[in-house]
Amino acid sequence: MTEPSARPTRAQQRLRTEERILVAARQLFAELGYERTTIRAVASTADVDAGLVMHYFGSKDLLFARAVEVPADEVPAGTAGEVAEALLTSLGRRLTGEPVASLAVLRSMLTNADAADRYRAAGEPQLNQITEAIATPDADLRASLLSAIIHGVLAERYLLRLTHLADASPEQIIDLLRPCFQSLTTPAPAATKPQGA
Amino acid sequence: MTEPSARPTRAQQRLRTEERILVAARQLFAELGYERTTIRAVASTADVDAGLVMHYFGSKDLLFARAVEVPADEVPAGTAGEVAEALLTSLGRRLTGEPVASLAVLRSMLTNADAADRYRAAGEPQLNQITEAIATPDADLRASLLSAIIHGVLAERYLLRLTHLADASPEQIIDLLRPCFQSLTTPAPAATKPQGA
DNA sequence: GACGTCATTCTACGGTCGTTGACCGGCGAA
DNA sequence: TTCGCCGGTCAACGACCGTAGAATGACGTC
Secondary structure, three states, X not given: OOOOOOOOOHHHHHXXXXXXXXXXXXXXXXXXXXXXXXXXXXXXXXXXXXHHHHHHHOOHHHXXXXXXXOOOOOOOOOOHHHHHHHHHHHHHHHHHOOOHHHHHHHHHOOOOHHHHXXXXXXXXXXXXXXXXXXXXXXXXXXXXXXXXXXXXXXXXXXXXXXXXXXXOOHHHHHHHHHHHHHHHXXXXXXXXOOOOX | OXXXXXXXXXXXXXXXXXXXXXXXXXXXXXXXXXXHOOHHHHHHHOOOOHHHHHHHHOOHHHHHHHHOOOOOOOOOOOOHHHHHHXXXXXXXXXXXXXXXXXXXXXHHOOOOHHHHHHXXXXXXXXXXXXXXXXXXXXXXXXXXXXXXXXXXXXXXXXXXXXXXXXXXXXXXXXXXXXXXXHHHXXXXXOOOOOOOO
């Protein structure tokens, strides 16, 4: 019957400290990217010694790996139109409050191979599901374009903070993007004359 | 009448060396980003001493500034539809062979404040022109979304090299993107019921 | 032919980083 | 009470970085 608010056990204390370090790491990786984030700065933010970070996580790479673990957003399968709407809903959620761990990956993926791999790995299952929903030869490309659009918007809103994108409401953005997503998930439509290949 | 192929004068030699350094710097900045590119590596790639790079360019920041100077792509004004097509043409050109200097900025903008500013500055005049062409209250946001899409695609194609995007032909990509650009540049259309606000 | 200029190299300094290993002190089991 | 485990700190090492400044040697000018 250990009281929850009493002095924590040693194991609890360790977990608590680990979590503090992870929170600090996530924040700094998201703000500065992998390279410019130093273990010393993470330790200082978490109010511990740098050696302790090493002791618990082994290396900067492993710390990054632990810090950016995040459950992938499920995109349920369905018709093309349903997939488009599901993607928009998912995007709306991410535009409301993108998890800082994802931002850390997004910020670091252009300069850190590990972050790039994570980015790929995180997007792959969703890409496959989108690809299945759009049953055309160029489905892969369409899915990749959707991914590029989503991440381009997130990067400019949260990382670059381009004012028009950072200030806009999620609804406004997804409303403007809806026709894009619909055209990209709709196999055969026609804007102008398509060419066979 | 100095023969072009004869031994170069001292001034010519200097310019030639500077250019070699700039080429090496552009390549490394584009490949590794600002942080991971070292002056020593640039010097080594250009077959000179690191001190010479400092002597000519003053600092790593100034070297970066000189290396990524690139003339902005003009986007002529016109009707919304014309702007959309002009943007697609511009994108097609960049999908055929994006200049390495732009890639250096793109790669570094998430981790380097200077690169981020350059990115903003390079996009601003085009954003303004697009905004003018789309005369709606949300024109800023539409222009920003177009920018986000373009750069998202370029980043995934050239920097992350996501296979489907890296292998696709420019024509294929811009054909798929055309409806997107048209819907974003067309003020009032309707995909689903819009809501007043 | 002498001399100053300048492209270029060499050496080194100060700082920071990731990482290591010794060390300390309190908690919990025996 | 004793003692070992373990959360946590401290000091230091080796590598690498940006940068500075002296040294060198060839070129162009007088």
